[in-house]
Amino acid sequence: MYKFKNIHLDDATMWPNEPRIEIEEAFEDDRGYILPLINFPMKNLSMIFSKKGALRSNHSHHEDWHYMYTIYGSFDYYYRPHGTDKEIKMEKFVAGEMVFTPPKEDHACIFTEDALLVVASRNPRDQETYESDVVRIELIDPEKITI
Numbered sequence: 077m078y079k080f081k082n083i084h085l086d087d088a089t090m091w092p093n094e095p096r097i098e099i100e101e102a103f104e105d106d107r108g109y110i111l112p113l114i115n116f117p118m119k120n121l122s123m124i125f126s127k128k129g130a131l132r133s134n135h136s137h138h139e140d141w142h143y144m145y146t147i148y149g150s151f152d153y154y155y156r157p158h159g160t161d162k163e164i165k166m167e168k169f170v171a172g173e174m175v176f177t178p179p180k181e182d183h184a185c186i187f188t189e190d191a192l193l194v195v196a197s198r199n200p201r202d203q204e205t206y207e208s209d210v211v212r213i214e215l216i217d218p219e220k221i222t223i
Contacts, residue, residue, distance in 0.1 A: 118197060
């Protein structure tokens with residue numbers, strides 16, 4: 077299943093420059109619509125449910141990146157370049173919005189409502205690949221979260 081693990085799909089010149097991603101217009105007719113979310117090579121597509129008050133991420137990646145599209149709910153997204161003391165930036169995301177996280181970016185999400193996300197990643201989501209790429213940090217202190 078993971079014979080594609082070592083195939084390189086992209087480089088930094090192809091990534092978005094900002095975390096907030098503009099969603100393309102939907103193709104709509106009398107049957108409904110098709111909303112293109114990601115027209116980009118990837119190796120994993122996951123659905124992640126998070127409960128209100130949950131803290132996710134609090135890490136960075138050596139090489140992995142991901143797009144996170146919000147189906148419902150909301151979260152605060154915190155980020156800064158990895159290994160720096162730069163000010164932590166925060167953006168709020170709600171249903172219908174998408175964020176891009178590049179490699180080497182510290183990031184954390186605090187869910188302000190129950191939320192369902194669809195996440196597309198550069199790397200496959202098997203545990204071995206994930207653990208070899210993730211750098212756990214404490215961008216956000218879990219003891220200081222208030223919703």
